[in-house]
Amino acid sequence: MNSAYWLTNARLESGYEVQDGVITGTKTEIRHLFIEDGKIARIVDSNTIITDEWPQQDAKGLLLLPSFIEKHCHLDKTLLGDRWRSVTPVSSIFERLDIEKATLPSLGTLTQERAEQLLQIYLESGVTHVRTHVDIYPEAGLDNLEAVQQALRAFEGKLSYEIVAFPQHGLLRSKSAELVRQALRSGAGLVGGVDPATVDGDIEASLQQMVELAVEANAGIDLHLHDAGHLGTFTMKRLAQLTIEAGLQGKVAISHAFGLGDITASQAEQMGELLADAGVAIITSVPIDRKFPPVGLLHQHGVEVAVGCDNIFDVWSPFGNGDILERVSRLAEVSKWVDERSLAQTLQYITGGTTPLNHDGEQVWPQIGDVASIVFVQASCSAEAVARRSQRVATMFQGQIVSGSL
Amino acid sequence: MNSAYWLTNARLESGYEVQDGVITGTKTEIRHLFIEDGKIARIVDSNTIITDEWPQQDAKGLLLLPSFIEKHCHLDKTLLGDRWRSVTPVSSIFERLDIEKATLPSLGTLTQERAEQLLQIYLESGVTHVRTHVDIYPEAGLDNLEAVQQALRAFEGKLSYEIVAFPQHGLLRSKSAELVRQALRSGAGLVGGVDPATVDGDIEASLQQMVELAVEANAGIDLHLHDAGHLGTFTMKRLAQLTIEAGLQGKVAISHAFGLGDITASQAEQMGELLADAGVAIITSVPIDRKFPPVGLLHQHGVEVAVGCDNIFDVWSPFGNGDILERVSRLAEVSKWVDERSLAQTLQYITGGTTPLNHDGEQVWPQIGDVASIVFVQASCSAEAVARRSQRVATMFQGQIVSGSL
Known part of the structure; x- marks a missing residue:
């Protein structure tokens, strides 16, 4: 054309x-x-x-x-294009981490191939912007970043993207700060993280490290926060504070943020105001096996909320198909948004508003x-x-x- | 062939x-x-x-x-094949009933056409047996039954079916007992019903009437029971008793049975034993906007459980696509059944076991x-x-x- x-x-x-x-x-x-x-x-x-x-x-x-935005995916984790595998039962997230660490490098397909397969599905489903996390940890170094970047290069001119340098095994726990720093110099635009409490074992030190890395590289932050209830909201409050102190408003997101789904509506309203003030966004994959943040309430309080598919047939979940419109339809269904305007406005969560x-x-x-x-x-x-x-x-x-x- | x-x-x-x-x-x-x-x-x-x-x-x-079984649908309610309509907000189920009563006869398409469109989707998705409810109420008489029977005749030799004579507007409330009786003589094999408490206003009289109709026609029962918490479980207990007294074990089902999702696990276990003893089955559409019966727990206690799509783009819900495999996949996802055996065994809920x-x-x-x-x-x-x-x-x-x- x-x-x-x-x-x-x-x-x-x-x-x-x-x-x-x-x-x-x-x-x-x-x-x-x-x-x-x-x-x-x-x-x-x-x-x-x-x-x-x-x-x-x-x-x-x-x-x-x-066109749509996929705000939370892991291009380096999907098993698409590889053979069927169900999920091995585990008793802790650490076992799951070990399984993933062993499985992904052993597959008969390349990370890049699988990432390209998923990117193609995204394009077909209407997505032209992707935020992907890539696992960064000592054993893998920057391999996942490079493989995902190769896949993204194959889609040059077809979509835009952001890459989160994601220390899946814990920023502190896996001693990955230096690797994340390198990733930020090599094309990643956001610092990732996961459960400063239950994975890293030190909320304050973990958040401080994330913010320090972000400030140093003029990068954003996108934290995986599964920690439930008040453990989760405490972590969010502290990250919001640090965000303001570091002048990172508008560049920080919390993915999952399950804690917001566990508290009362009035508590969630307070959290909404706090997050909006700090310019901290919430990203949800609309899980149906647990409570998740009250999207409508947060939006009403000025919080930027986005939806991402997250797990798409990986070591963590056998479900997911990469259709972000289907995922936001699920949000409408869970939220009982069934009238004309509510359904129409639901689209904002996959279009950047x-x-x-x-x-x-x-x-x-x-x-x-x-x-x-x-x-x-x-x-x-x-x-x-x-x-x-x-x-x-x-x-x-x-x-x-x-x-x-x- | x-x-x-x-x-x-x-x-x-x-x-x-x-x-x-x-x-x-x-x-x-x-x-x-x-x-x-x-x-x-x-x-x-x-x-x-x-x-x-x-x-x-x-x-x-x-x-x-x-091949799959669709255990709960309303062939006479779907809007498939007609133009898009969202759901009009209402403040009570009675308003919804009035809207449906006004909308369905006013559509530019025939009930039979829409039913056939849905049946075709079922076939394509692997379904060869359908249990459909058909609305029976004074203004409609047996029209819906006849239209659905015509649609089913067009699929003769392609699938088998059961028809529930469903007094959507209340068996007692809409004074539909005689019409249900006629429907049972005209091809319906089960007596339907809806919320003996909140719709009919008299649990005992409503259940007695259902059972009487079933015994008289040597028919089964499939009750829509949305009533929540202990109101729901009280109704279930009474229906289970009446089922045993009338010798209807194995012929009675409770659809939705939301109450079972609202009680504690130990209470649900007791209910499971009681339902299993009475040969009362539970049918769920796996809603994601409210709690629903604990399927795995009930199955473990010997209760027959089946999944149905229920609403497929109708006056009640704009969602639903008639893919029963997708619906049972949702059950697995909600239930965290992610390992090989759990996923494989999930299939039983759409195959009659x-x-x-x-x-x-x-x-x-x-x-x-x-x-x-x-x-x-x-x-x-x-x-x-x-x-x-x-x-x-x-x-x-x-x-x-x-x-x-x-």
């Missing part, structure tokens, strides 16, 4: 249908979009007769949605100047796409179709 | 792989099956050279699983004489099929391919 062209017959949401004060549906309209240098340069009515000579690509009335209509039903996407990263969906509206996990026909990244076809 | 033929190169599970006392995988073997009059008449080694003249159908090494290997890893399916109702799956074993919701390539009902192809 040329650097400039018309994307014709694109279905855009234009407002909510309201009956007796209740939102009952979504209105859409067909538009022609002029795409130039990967951006949406013009949007015209579908009655407009195009008289110029630019090429035309017919979107055939498919619904346009902002963007939805075609805002809460009041005003069209806010796409706007002139927006990057043309778009999913073309066989659906009548966002609400349907979320509830029905509608078919993704094609994915566009910066103006180029990178998966499927129109 | 002739009434007798060879089904060659069929992959059957033959045992578990055990390493250091831990089940780590599943062994399979390739066999040729001779199918005669819809049954498996012979099973021979794949080295056997077939010298007779019977036709041969090559299963190409696909895994064979016993049948699994290729029993708990000890002995091959128990297929046996000579078993009806040849089979799903052909792109998987290496049951555990993989459950965890990965593997592709269903074809579905066979009584020896005939009824969906897909080999």
Whole structure:
């Protein structure tokens, strides 16, 4: 496709249908979009007769949605493309860590191959941005980082990404600070971590080390925090404090943050305010085998919340398929978001906050100047796409179709 | 396909792989099956050279699983095939009932069409037996029963079924006993019901009426019981008593039975014994927006448990896709059943208890004489099929391919 062209017959949401004060549906309209240098340069009515000579690509009335973001995955852990394996029962996370450490290097497939298989699934499901963790620990050195970077290079021009240098075996416990430092110099943009209490055994020292590494490398932070109840929220509070002290607001995320699901709603509201003040985001994989953070409540309190698939057939879980739209549909189902607006707004958790209509039903996407990263969906509206996990026909990244076809 | 033929190169599970006392995988073997009059008449080694003249159908090494049972659906409620609709917020179940009563007859599609669309999805997903509820209430009379029966007739020879005469608006509340009686004379095989406490307002009278209708028609019972906590378990206990008194053991099921998810494990164990003694089965749709019965615990106590999809895009829920294997995979995920055997045994909840290997890893399916109702799956074993919701390539009902192809 040329650097400039018309994307014709694109279905855009234009407002909510309201009956007796209740939102009952979504209105859409067909538009022609002029795409130039990967951006949406013009949007015209579908009655407009195009008289110029630019090429035309017919979107055939498919619904346009902002392309999706996978905010939490482990490209170096998936077993996709390898043979079936169930999960070996263990009695502690440390046993699981040992099994993973032994299993992954012994597979008949390469980390890079498996990562590419997962990236392809992401593209097909509408994802054009991925945040991946990569395991960093002494025995592996930077091998996982390099393998994942190779896979990502194979998808150059198809999606963007962020890499978290993740000391899976404990930043302190596995003495991986220096390796994480190297990873940050080698392309990783965020410092990872895991359970400062139960894995590292020292909340304060673990968090201090993470923050120090982040500040030093001008990097972000994305902490895996499974620690439950008040152990979890205590850790979050301390990280929020350190975030403010280090001026890292807006660059720190806590993945899983199970503790927020274990406390009362009023306690969660307080935590929400605290996290919002510190600019600390929450990332959830919407687990169904335990409680997880109250996404709607946190969002209402100004916390940035995102959804990621996390485990996709790995040593930790035999489930997961890499369809982030399915995962956010699960969030809606768990949260009982079943009405038109609630379903439509659910999309924000996999688009970095963007939805075609805002809460009041005003069209806010796409706007002139927006990057043309778009999913073309066989659906009548966002609400349907979320509830029905509608078919993704094609994915566009910066103006180029990178998966499927129109 | 002739009434007798060879089904060659069929992959059957033959045992578990055990390493250091831990089940780590599943062994399979390739066999040729001779199918005669819809049954498996012979099973021979794949080295056997077939010298007779019977036709041969090559299963190409696909895994064979016993075909699936959808134990709880509403063929007359789905909106599949109609336009997208989200769910209108309501403040009580009675409002929802009114909306449904108004919506369904107003659709641009026929009940029969929508039911057929769902039945087709079931076939493709491996289902060859369906238990459907059909709404029975004064305004509708037996219309839903008749429409669903027409749809089922279109699938004659492709699947078997049971119909529950379901007084959705309350057996007593909507004064539908006489209509249910008529439905039982017109092809329904079970008496339905819903929340004797909160919908009918009189547990005793409601249950008595259900049992009376069932005894009179020599029918079974399948009660929708959403009533929570001890209200639910009280109702279950009473139904169990009445079941024994009426000699209906083995013919009674309680769908949803949410109350069992709200009580302690030791209370649930007592309930399990009580239900097992009374031959009362539990059917769950594995909801993720509330607690539901502890399936593993109930099974251990001898209760027959089955899974059904229930809502599949209807006036009650915008979610659900009719893939019963996906639904039982969700059960495994919620229940943390991630090891090889647990995953493999999960299959029993959608096969009426049948699994290729029993708990000890002995091959128990297929046996000579078993009806040849089979799903052909792109998987290496049951555990993989459950965890990965593997592709269903074809579905066979009584020896005939009824969906897909080999």
